[in-house]
Amino acid sequence: MARILVVEDEPDIALGLEEDLKRQGYQVETVGDGESAVRRASRETWDLILLDVMLPRLDGFEVCRELRRARIKTPIILLTAKVQEAEKVMGLELGADDYVTKPFSPRELRARIQAVLRRFSGESLGLHRFGDVEVDFDRAEVRKKGLPVDLTALELRLLQTFIGRRGRVLTRAQLIDAAWDQGTHVSDRAVDTHVLNLRKKIETVPGQPQFIRGIRGIGYRFDA
Numbered sequence: 001m002a003r004i005l006v007v008e009d010e011p012d013i014a015l016g017l018e019e020d021l022k023r024q025g026y027q028v029e030t031v032g033d034g035e036s037a038v039r040r041a042s043r044e045t046w047d048l049i050l051l052d053v054m055l056p057r058l059d060g061f062e063v064c065r066e067l068r069r070a071r072i073k074t075p076i077i078l079l080t081a082k083v084q085e086a087e088k089v090m091g092l093e094l095g096a097d098d099y100v101t102k103p104f105s106p107r108e109l110r111a112r113i114q115a116v117l118r119r120f121s122g123e124s125l126g127l128h129r130f131g132d133v134e135v136d137f138d139r140a141e142v143r144k145k146g147l148p149v150d151l152t153a154l155e156l157r158l159l160q161t162f163i164g165r166r167g168r169v170l171t172r173a174q175l176i177d178a179a180w181d182q183g184t185h186v187s188d189r190a191v192d193t194h195v196l197n198l199r200k201k202i203e204t205v206p207g208q209p210q211f212i213r214g215i216r217g218i219g220y221r222f223d224a
């Protein structure tokens with residue numbers, strides 16, 4: 001049974017979340033401000049933190065930054081009332097794993113929670129299939145309609161990053177972090193070029209990608 005820390009200062013929302021999550025079988029604890037969130041998240045083990053952005057004392061972004069700085073890797077889903085793309089990018093770059101925009105439907109939140117928990121449950125990438133593409137990460141082989149596709153090492157790392165974090169919006173900076181060697185200077189345009197090349201190799205219609213989707217102003221998301 002997964003343990004979830006809910007950080008939310010509005011009592012009604014906090015209570016609603018807690019009841020809904022408990023009904024789904026999660027163990028839930030709630031705190032109402034940023035400082036308590038940092039304290040509890042640092043001292044106890046959690047499977048997931050649902051973190052409201054607008055909080056008294058420390059806001060959600062600051063909580064996120066502090067936890068990641070302290071090398072606490074518990075997955076975090078930000079609950080944000082703000083829809084500005086810059087804020088989403090900031091949350092993701094501070095180390096949040098996903099965000100849900102308020103008001104959210106319980107169903108949407110459930111799906112995001114399940115996706116994040118699955119991602120962190122240590123499943124091995126091994127063999128992965130989407131559409132008519134088959135990726136064997138152990139052998140570093142990709143086939144489309146059964147025929148081998150020649151991916152560069154970088155494209156394979158990009159694809160691995162996408163698949164490993166499927167359903168999650170990734171900024172270009174996060175892709176660079178994950179797929180390029182440390183310390184390499186890479187422009188956003190270079191990222192776009194490599195994503196474009198990867199699409200040409202794996203998408204059915206590269207001009208209308210169904211797997212690697214561009215998220216305007218933010219980055220990319222892999223859906224499969």
Ligand code: CA
Binds near residue numbers: 008009010055
């Ligand atoms: Ca709030």
